[in-house]
Amino acid sequence: MYVCICKGITDKQVAQHVLNDGAGSIRELKQHLDISSQCGTCTKVIQKVINDTIIDEGLFKEVC
Amino acid sequence: MKSQQEVLTHLNKVLTSELTSINQYFLHARIYKNWGFSQLNDQCYKKSILDMKQADKLIERILFLEGLPNLQQLGALAIGEKAEEMLACDMKFQLAQQSTIKSAIACCEQLKDFVSRDILVEILHQEEDHIDWLEAQLYQIDQMNIDNYLQAQL
Numbered sequence: 001m002y003v004c005i006c007k008g009i010t011d012k013q014v015a016q017h018v019l020n021d022g023a024g025s026i027r028e029l030k031q032h033l034d035i036s037s038q039c040g041t042c043t044k045v046i047q048k049v050i051n052d053t054i055i056d057e058g059l060f061k062e063v064c
Numbered sequence: 065m066k067s068q069q070e071v072l073t074h075l076n077k078v079l080t081s082e083l084t085s086i087n088q089y090f091l092h093a094r095i096y097k098n099w100g101f102s103q104l105n106d107q108c109y110k111k112s113i114l115d116m117k118q119a120d121k122l123i124e125r126i127l128f129l130e131g132l133p134n135l136q137q138l139g140a141l142a143i144g145e146k147a148e149e150m151l152a153c154d155m156k157f158q159l160a161q162q163s164t165i166k167s168a169i170a171c172c173e174q175l176k177d178f179v180s181r182d183i184l185v186e187i188l189h190q191e192e193d194h195i196d197w198l199e200a201q202l203y204q205i206d207q208m209n210i211d212n213y214l215q216a217q218l
Contacts, residue, residue, distance in 0.1 A: 001153055002143040010145060041140050 003045045006038035011049045018053045025050070067129035071177045074168035075126050076134050078184065081161045082119040084139035086112050088157060091143055092150050101147065101217040108154075111194055118187045125183055147217075148210050155198045162191055 003011050013033060023029040026036060026043060029050070036043045093108035126133040142157050144150030165188045172181035205213045 001145060001149055002141075005141055005143060012145075045140060 003049060004035055004042035006042070007034050009033055009035055009042070011045075014046055014049045015053045018050055023050075024054065065129060067131065067177060067180075068175050070171055071175055071180055072126060072129060072131035074171045075122055075129075075131070075180060075184075076137075078165055078168050078187070079119060079122045079126065079133055079135075080137045080139060081164050082115050082122065082187075083135065083137075084141065085157065085161065086115040086119065087138070088141045088143065088154070089115065091141065092154065095143075095150070096147070096217075099147075101214065103217040104147065107197070114190060118190065121183055121187075125180055129180075147214055148205060151198060151201050151205070155195070155202065158191060158195045158198060162188070162195065165191065 001011055003009055003014060014029065014035075017023045017029055017032045021028075021032055023032060026046060029035060029046065030037075035046055089108045089112035093105050093112060096102075096104040096108060123133040123135070142153035144153045165184055169181055169184045169188065172178070172184060201213075204216075208216075
């Protein structure tokens with residue numbers, strides 16, 4: 001599904017960057033995708049997608 | 065006629081949910097139309113118009129109770145990329161909306177605002193009808209596979 005309607009970004013794109021580029025936070029993801037840049041509604045949903053992807057793949061989220 | 069603030073808060077919450085629903089179903093309807101699935105387009109378009117009528121009733125009721133209907137607040141839209149995902153997104157949205165309406169009904173009942181409750185009960189009835197329709201679609205997809213299902217929606 002589309003997580004960001006403003007820029008037309010899907011949850012699959014987010015998950016792909018989390019897995020392939022190791023983006024573990026919104027800030028890191030911003031370097032790859034134009035997210036959270038217009039209305040900000042997507043931030044909460046994207047954070048959930050990041051968390052779910054990391055848990056699914058047994059990776060660890062960078063905490064510091 | 066003055067009303068309790070709690071009732072107005074709940075009515076506004078349901079209104080926000082309906083306004084979100086209008087946009088979600090309208091966009092889904094037109095995505096289906098763009099893909100040529102006219103049956104799904106019709107269903108979602110009608111649902112969007114129904115939501116507008118429900119929102120109208122809520123707006124009138126909130127104004128009657130001397131509150132201010134919040135038409136600025138809008139929830140996040142759950143837009144799918146494929147027909148199956150779109151139906152699943154609608155289902156998820158409907159279930160969240162159902163619980164919002166139910167808690168609003170419970171509040172109206174408790175504070176004895178029976179007219180608001182009646183409006184909400186009617187809305188809940190219509191929303192449950194749509195949940196039933198969505199369940200039927202998901203069942204059909206499960207039984208006849210997505211390809212056959214989509215062929216029946218042309």
